[in-house]
Each structure stands twice: as C-alpha cells, then as structure tokens.
Amino acid sequence: MKLYRKEGNIIQILSFPNECAEKGDYLMVEDTEAAKALIVQVIDVQFAAVPGVLEELLRTLPDGGEPIQGEDIDPLEIAPHITYIQDASLLVCKIRATLENNMLSPSSSWLPSRSQSLIRKLSVPALMKLANVDGKRPIILGGTKDSSLLTIDATALDGTLNIITGKKGCGKSHLSKLLMASLVGYKATVVVFDLNGEYGSIGMTNDGKRNIYYDRIYALTPSQNFKVAINQLHLNVVLGILVNALHLPGTSAREFKRIWKQLKDQSKLTLAELHEAIRNCNCNQHVRDALASRYFSLVNSGFFTDNLTEAALLDDSLLKAKDSGGAIIINLKNTGNIDRQIVVEYVLGKLVDSLQNWKLKAVFLFAEEAHLYLRETYWDDIVTRMRHFGIFTTFITNQPDTVQETIYRQADNIFLFNFTNEHDLDVVSRAARVDAETVRSIARDLPPHNCLTLGRVVRDFPMVTRVRSLDLKTMGETRLFFAS
Amino acid sequence: MIEQYTITTTPKYNFPQPTTDTPLPTRFIELSINSLRQAHNTNLQPTPQTLTPELHQECPTQLQLKRTPLPRPPSHQPTPSAAVDTSTIKIGETKTGIIIAIRGATVQQKNRRYHYTRLGPFIFHITEENKNAVYSNLERDCFHTPYTGSRQATPPLMQMPTRLASILERWMQNRLARTTNNAVLLFDGSLISGTMDTPVHRMREILTLARRNNNTVLAFSKATSLRANGYLITDLLPSGEAPYLLETTGLRFKAPMVPLGDVYVARLHKANMAFRLDIDCEVPLQSRFEAVEKLLGNDVLQNSYPETLRLAHILCTFTANEVLAMQHFITRRHGIQIVNRPDMHRLLFGPFGREGFA
Numbered sequence: 001m002k003l004y005r006k007e008g009n010i011i012q013i014l015s016f017p018n019e020c021a022e023k024g025d026y027l028m029v030e031d032t033e034a035a036k037a038l039i040v041q042v043i044d045v046q047f048a049a050v051p052g053v054l055e056e057l058l059r060t061l062p063d064g065g066e067p068i069q070g071e072d073i074d075p076l077e078i079a080p081h082i083t084y085i086q087d088a089s090l091l092v093c094k095i096r097a098t099l100e101n102n103m104l105s106p107s108s109s110w111l112p113s114r115s116q117s118l119i120r121k122l123s124v125p126a127l128m129k130l131a132n133v134d135g136k137r138p139i140i141l142g143g144t145k146d147s148s149l150l151t152i153d154a155t156a157l158d159g160t161l162n163i164i165t166g167k168k169g170c171g172k173s174h175l176s177k178l179l180m181a182s183l184v185g186y187k188a189t190v191v192v193f194d195l196n197g198e199y200g201s202i203g204m205t206n207d208g209k210r211n212i213y214y215d216r217i218y219a220l221t222p223s224q225n226f227k228v229a230i231n232q233l234h235l236n237v238v239l240g241i242l243v244n245a246l247h248l249p250g251t252s253a254r255e256f257k258r259i260w261k262q263l264k265d266q267s268k269l270t271l272a273e274l275h276e277a278i279r280n281c282n283c284n285q286h287v288r289d290a291l292a293s294r295y296f297s298l299v300n301s302g303f304f305t306d307n308l309t310e311a312a313l314l315d316d317s318l319l320k321a322k323d324s325g326g327a328i329i330i331n332l333k334n335t336g337n338i339d340r341q342i343v344v345e346y347v348l349g350k351l352v353d354s355l356q357n358w359k360l361k362a363v364f365l366f367a368e369e370a371h372l373y374l375r376e377t378y379w380d381d382i383v384t385r386m387r388h389f390g391i392f393t394t395f396i397t398n399q400p401d402t403v404q405e406t407i408y409r410q411a412d413n414i415f416l417f418n419f420t421n422e423h424d425l426d427v428v429s430r431a432a433r434v435d436a437e438t439v440r441s442i443a444r445d446l447p448p449h450n451c452l453t454l455g456r457v458v459r460d461f462p463m464v465t466r467v468r469s470l471d472l473k474t475m476g477e478t479r480l481f482f483a484s
Numbered sequence: 485m486i487e488q489y490t491i492t493t494t495p496k497y498n499f500p501q502p503t504t505d506t507p508l509p510t511r512f513i514e515l516s517i518n519s520l521r522q523a524h525n526t527n528l529q530p531t532p533q534t535l536t537p538e539l540h541q542e543c544p545t546q547l548q549l550k551r552t553p554l555p556r557p558p559s560h561q562p563t564p565s566a567a568v569d570t571s572t573i574k575i576g577e578t579k580t581g582i583i584i585a586i587r588g589a590t591v592q593q594k595n596r597r598y599h600y601t602r603l604g605p606f607i608f609h610i611t612e613e614n615k616n617a618v619y620s621n622l623e624r625d626c627f628h629t630p631y632t633g634s635r636q637a638t639p640p641l642m643q644m645p646t647r648l649a650s651i652l653e654r655w656m657q658n659r660l661a662r663t664t665n666n667a668v669l670l671f672d673g674s675l676i677s678g679t680m681d682t683p684v685h686r687m688r689e690i691l692t693l694a695r696r697n698n699n700t701v702l703a704f705s706k707a708t709s710l711r712a713n714g715y716l717i718t719d720l721l722p723s724g725e726a727p728y729l730l731e732t733t734g735l736r737f738k739a740p741m742v743p744l745g746d747v748y749v750a751r752l753h754k755a756n757m758a759f760r761l762d763i764d765c766e767v768p769l770q771s772r773f774e775a776v777e778k779l780l781g782n783d784v785l786q787n788s789y790p791e792t793l794r795l796a797h798i799l800c801t802f803t804a805n806e807v808l809a810m811q812h813f814i815t816r817r818h819g820i821q822i823v824n825r826p827d828m829h830r831l832l833f834g835p836f837g838r839e840g841f842a
Binding site for chain 1: 801
C-alpha cells in the first residue's frame with residue numbers, strides 16, 4: 001500500500017489486489033522518521049484512476065459489439081502485471097487518531113511521509129488495546145471481520161443515551177436483547193417498553209429451558225399482572241397521564257387536582273369515589289364532561305384498581321432488580337394506543353419518583369419504536385432532565401426520522417445496522433459523534449446482522465461487528481403465512 | 485519502502501499461457517531476457533514515448549492522379565480478410581541505453597467475426613554495445629539472413645525500436661502470407677521496399693507467398709507524402725459516389741527505393757476520407773479490383789479504413805496501463821529501479837519548458 005493523497009481528514013491510499021482491504025478496516029500509516037502514526041479507517045474502496053484503463057477496456061469491443069475473441073501470446077508474462085495494475089484500488093480513509101508515544105490523540109494536523117510511510121492493517125484487538133476499550137465489565141458484541149471479538153465495557157453504556165437503528169429485520173432487537181441481558185448480568189436495573197411482546201421469554205433458552213436470567217426477568221402485562229392502585233398514585237403522575245396521554249386541558253386539570261386533593265385528604269381515593277366526585281363536581285359542564293371522559297378512559301384501560309394486592313408487582317420487581325439486577329419488561333403488545341400512553345406515562349413517572357427518592361440508583365431504559373407512545377415533550381426530557389435522574393435510554397427504531405434530531409446530536413452511542421435509503425442515512429448522519437461520510441458509506445453496505453458501532457463504547461473508533469448469537473428465546477421473528 | 489508482495493502468490497494474476505503452438509522465434513524471447521539481464525539493478529528514467537517509423541522521403545517524379553473514379557461495388561462473396569500491425573514504445577532510458585517494448589497483432593475476419601492473435605510485448609534493453617548483436621540475431625533468426633556482425637548494418641540507437649518492430653512486422657506478414665488462403669491481406673503502410681528496414685527481397689518474398697496462396701495484399705497508408713500538382717493525393721477527391729478508387733500514373737522513386745505495388749487513392753466510404761492504397765503490382769488488374777470489392781462486401785469500412793486493420797492497430801498499441809505494467813515487470817523481475825530525474829527543460833525554463841515526462 002502507498003500513501004497517495006491527503007485532504008482534510010481524508011487520506012487516500014493506493015492498494016494492490018493482494019492487499020485486500022475493505023470498508024470498515026483500520027490501517028496504520030506509520031512514519032518512523034516522525035515517530036508518529038495515523039490511525040485511519042477505510043470508508044470507501046474505489047478503482048484507482050490508472051491511466052489507459054478505459055482504452056484497455058474499449059479496444060476489445062469493436063463497434064460496441066461483443067468482445068473480440070483472440071489469444072495473447074505473452075512469453076514474458078506481462079499480462080499478470082497489467083491486470084495487477086488495472087485492479088489496483090484506491091482506499092478512501094478517514095483519519096481517526098494519531099498515535100504518538102503509545103498515546104492516541106484525535107489529531108490529524110500532521111502529514112506523514114508519502115514515500116517513507118509504512119502502511120499496514122490494524123487488527124481490531126490491537127486497536128482496542130491502543131484505545132483502552134477494555135474494562136471490568138466486558139460485553140462481547142460479536143465478531144469482527146478479522147475473526148476477533150469486539151468487546152465493549154458496560155460502563156460505557158452507563159449514563160449514556162443510545163440509539164439502535166437500522167432496516168427492518170436486520171437484528172436491532174437482537175442487539176438490544178444482548179445489551180439488556182448483559183446489563184442484567186452486571187446487576188443493572190433495566191426497564192423495557194416491549195412493543196411486540198418479544199422480550200418476555202428472555203429468561204428461557206432457545207430449547208425452552210431456564211437460563212441464568214430467568215429469575216431476573218419480570219414480565220409485566222398491563223391490566224393483567226400489572227395494575228396500579230389508585231390511592232398509591234402520586235398526583236403529578238396521574239396529572240401527567242391525564243395531560244400528556246389523555247390531553248386534558250389546563251382548566252380541567254386544575255379542577256381535577258382540586259378533586260384529587262380533596263379525596264386524598266379524606267382518605268377516600270378510590271375509583272368509585274373519584275367517579276362520584278367528578279359527577280358531583282360544582283364546575284362548568286364542559287369541564288365536568290372532560291373529566292368524566294378521562295375518568296372512563298382510565299377505568300376502561302383496566303390498568304387501575306383499588307385492590308392493593310393486585311398492584312404491588314412493579315414495586316416488588318423494581319426492589320428485586322435494585323438488589324440483584326433485573327429487567328422489568330413492560331409488555332405493550334396487546335395494549336391499545338391510548339392505554340399504551342397511559343402505561344408509559346405511569347411507568348416513567350414512577351421511575352422518576354423512585355429515582356428522586358433514591359429507591360433506585362439508576363435505570364437503563366430500552367424503548368422500542370418510542371414514537372408510538374412517547375409524548376413530544378419527552379424527547380427533550382431525555383436529553384436534559386432524565387439523565388440527571390438516572391434514566392439512561394436506548395432507543396430502538398427502524399424509522400430513524402421518528403427520533404428527534406436533538407437525540408441524535410446528544411447520542412453517546414449509536415448501533416447502526418444496514419440502511420440503503422439515503423433519507424434514513426441522512427437522518428442518522430446528523431449524530432455528533434460521527435462524520436456523515438462514514439455513516440453513509442459503511443452503513444449502506446452492511447450485511448444483515450452486522451452493525452456499525454459508533455461512539456463512547458468504541459472510543460469513537462467506528463467498528464463493524466457481526467452481532468453474536470444468543471441462546472435466548474427471542475420471539476422477535478416476523479410471523480409468516482407461508483412458513484413451512 | 486513498504487513490503488510489496490510478489491504477484492505470483494495470487495493465481496488470479498497469473499494468466500494461463502495460450503496452448504497454441506506458435507513458431508515465434510524463440511530468439512525474440514531470449515534476446516529480450518538477456519538484454520534485460522544486462523540492465524539488472526540499474527536505474528530507469530521513465531520516458532514513455534510511442535514511436536512510429538519515419539515516413540520515407542518519397543520523391544516520386546511526374547506523379548499524376550487520374551480524376552476519373554473507378555467505382556467499386558461491394559462483392560458479397562464470402563472472403564476472409566487478415567491484417568497485421570506492430571507498435572513500439574520507448575519505456576525509458578538507462579545510463580547505457582534505452583528500454584523498449586514491441587508488440588504485434590494479427591486480426592482475422594471471417595463472416596464479420598474477428599479473431600486476434602497478439603504477440604508480445606517483448607521488452608529489450610538496447611545499448612550501443614548490444615544493439616548490433618540484438619538486431620543481427622533477430623534478422624538472422626526471423627529471415628535466415630547471414631549474421632553480418634558489422635556495425636554499419638545496424639541502425640542508430642534511437643532508430644532501433646522502430647527497426648525491431650519492423651522485423652517483427654515483416655515476420656508476421658510473412659507468416660500470414662504463408663498460412664492464409666484466398667484472403668485479402670491488409671498491411672499497414674506502403675509496399676515500398678529497398679529501405680533499410682524493408683529490403684526488396686524480403687517484401688518480394690512476402691508478396692510472392694501471398695500470391696501463391698491466392699491472397700491479395702492491400703497496403704493502407706494512414707498518411708502519405710505523395711503529391712500531384714502540389715496537392716496531397718488523398719486531398720484531391722472528385723465528387724463521385726463512394727466507394728471508388730483513383731489511379732495514379734508516372735510514379736518513379738529514386739534508388740534504392742523500389743515500389744512493389746501500384747498506388748491508388750481509395751475512398752471506400754461516403755465519409756469524405758481517403759487513403760493511399762498500394763496493391764501488389766504482380767496481381768492482375770481485375771483481381772486487384774475484385775479484392776477491393778470483396779473487402780467492401782465482407783469487412784466494415786468506417787471512414788474508408790478496414791475494421792480488420794483498425795483492430796490490428798488498436799490491439800497492438802500500448803496503453804498507459806500497459807506501460808505501467810511493463811515498468812512494474814522490469815522492476816520486479818529484473819531489479820531495474822524507476823528513478824524520476826528532473827526534467828531539465830522544466831528546471832531551467834519553468835512554465836516555458838516543454839511538457840516532460842519527468
């Protein structure tokens with residue numbers, strides 16, 4: 001390989017056919033004179049602009065017809081040299097760092113010698129060692145192209161905002177399960193909004209046996225084994241549900257607040273008493289109607305109860321998860337749109353409340369297709385307020401434009417699967433921790449189950465990984481009509 | 485230097501050699517390799533330069549061009565055609581000489597399907613010391629001429645590339661004339677002999693062989709210096725319907741040049757282009773015209789130039805890619821290092837210097 005050009009933080013390297021380098025590979029451009037090296041990543045592979053190639057190709061096509069047949073008697077065997085040069089490729093590489101005195105710095109301000117630089121491939125383990133991507137809590141994401149393992153540290157997910165995105169059916173949920181299970185393995189508290197009911201069986205192996213996570217997976221299905229006692233609700237939580245999920249206007253919300261406090265003071269906070277209080281409320285007819293309709297929405301969801309024993313499971317699960325780690329799976333599969341928002345509002349309110357009171361240390365929240373149940377204002381909360389409470393969210397979506405731009409800008413880690421659509425790639429490339437060219441170029445060519453990992457977990461060295469398989473009952477497959 | 489792999493490690497880049505048993509003079513290969521061995525571990529200043537044989541200073545006297553076109557209707561009687569062309573290129577200069585490459589191509593057309601055979605490239609390191617041996621040995625092996633060993637017989641160093649290419653071209657023409665029957669043979673250039681690179685007996689032998697096998701040789705010149713009344717003969721085109729031939733008369737050449745063909749101007753396509761066409765003068769007039777008509781009926785003649793000959797020219801021409809490959813070859817196989825010396829013109833005259841390769 002030969003150093004050819006450098007423009008800004010792009011380096012072009014001439015590579016010959018037997019020096020196979022592909023997109024995503026890392027190379028080290030070492031200048032022994034300067035005692036420094038550039039760490040670069042291949043983001044595109046092009047044909048080298050070898051002079052005369054076009055003529056070479058054209059001359060075998062007389063009048064644009066089929067290739068002319070013939071034979072070459074080439075006693076000196078020059079032909080292999082011709083094809084060798086013809087097949088030379090140009091590696092377009094992004095400078096990722098400078099290595100000096102075994103220390104990495106994100107600098108690209110110097111120019112290595114074009115004639116004297118040594119260029120060699122850098123294996124993932126070697127790069128990870130240089131970048132100190134190791135820790136006491138390893139999570140093996142999967143295998144890299146050079147048959148090594150990509151291991152990240154669970155602490156790099158701590159306090160971070162993450163996005164897992166990619167085309168449908170490329171393995172996003174699989175990766176989120178891997179991360180979730182690994183975090184549970186390190187005794188973290190994980191809450192999952194399970195939109196498709198695919199996380200509930202994570203405690204089982206593929207062949208139906210219990211696995212090591214079995215006792216730490218708490219699957220909660222709203223209105224079945226997951227209910228809320230009305231008198232245990234905090235006013236701010238129930239107001240959050242009414243305003244954000246059921247769109248109760250401000251005037252009505254104030255009236256509801258008065259009714260709620262009154263019943264609370266009288267220790268009469270039950271569903272029946274609440275209904276009665278709304279019915280007899282001395283207020284504007286419209287306000288009364290608004291409150292009544294919201295009340296019936298709450299009741300019809302089946303999520304609220306007066307029975308305290310029915311409503312203890314979430315608290316119990318959180319308590320257990322706090323002590324020995326665990327995942328609370330909120331199964332939203334058979335929950336209607338409005339009810340889903342009610343449940344999510346309640347859970348988030350409950351989490352904030354528990355975190356504020358230090359009943360919980362921190363929570364890793366996994367949200368699949370969050371745009372289907374998160375209110376508009378919540379996105380801003382995620383990047384501002386929530387992390388201060390200790391809620392560290394991972395969004396999983398196949399529609400990257402449904403995640404607000406601020407989320408991409410603030411995201412600490414992005415796990416990017418294949419996208420071919422330019423629009424989708426444009427959205428993802430707004431992430432602050434990676435350049436647009438890398439996202440566009442590498443993500444477009446990712447095979448299924450391969451993921452481009454960006455951000456803190458890989459010390460800003462984008463890595464392509466084939467996500468490892470899990471012996472978990474994942475249940476995330478698409479149900480098929482024509483399945484054999 | 486970055487470690488480079490040897491290309492032999494990749495089977496993809498090792499072409500299988502043709503199975504055809506070509507009686508190519510092994511001397512070409514031997515001399516090529518031996519001459520390159522002499523340049524082992526020397527430096528090469530790359531100066532890629534395609535070389536063309538200089539036009540003979542033809543000084544015919546009293547040349548007249550008949551203004552009456554001889555229309556030639558295409559004859560669709562299936563007739564194969566075959567063409568030969570060679571090319572040479574100077575790859576660069578060493579301290580003691582030059583490194584050149586030559587290659588030849590034969591294209592055969594049958595039923596409008598083309599098949600080519602390419603010979604080469606052959607790479608030579610030519611110096612003042614070895615040029616005599618290289619030239620004489622090739623002459624002797626290709627044409628069984630006695631080895632002269634005299635320095636006067638060999639051309640100057642800078643003429644060696646075109647002269648070696650000429651040896652290869654005549655050898656290929658000879659083989660084509662010997663092995664092809666009932667065809668139209670297309671040569672590049674004229675049928676003038678008696679020059680340093682085309683002795684009369686050599687061209688005569690080729691034409692005799694061709695006639696013996698019922699072939700007709702047509703030689704197309706891409707450029708000519710022949711003039712009638714001060715005008716180039718290819719510029720004096722009457723407004724008749726193409727295809728047609730124009731005859732010339734009064735063609736006389738000064739010794740030692742001997743014309744072995746009659747000269748015509750051929751406009752074989754409606755495009756307003758014409759070429760000097762030399763036709764073996766030993767061929768009867770009717771057979772000459774029939775050969776042109778068969779060519780018109782069997783080959784593609786875009787711009788009045790036969791496709792078979794065009795392909796032969798294209799296939800033997802060296803591309804920049806091939807020049808790079810040959811530099812790669814001599815570096816890898818013979819340890820000749822490519823060194824770019826500064827271009828003196830650029831150095832001295834800056835932007836006013838001529839374009840250089842350095």
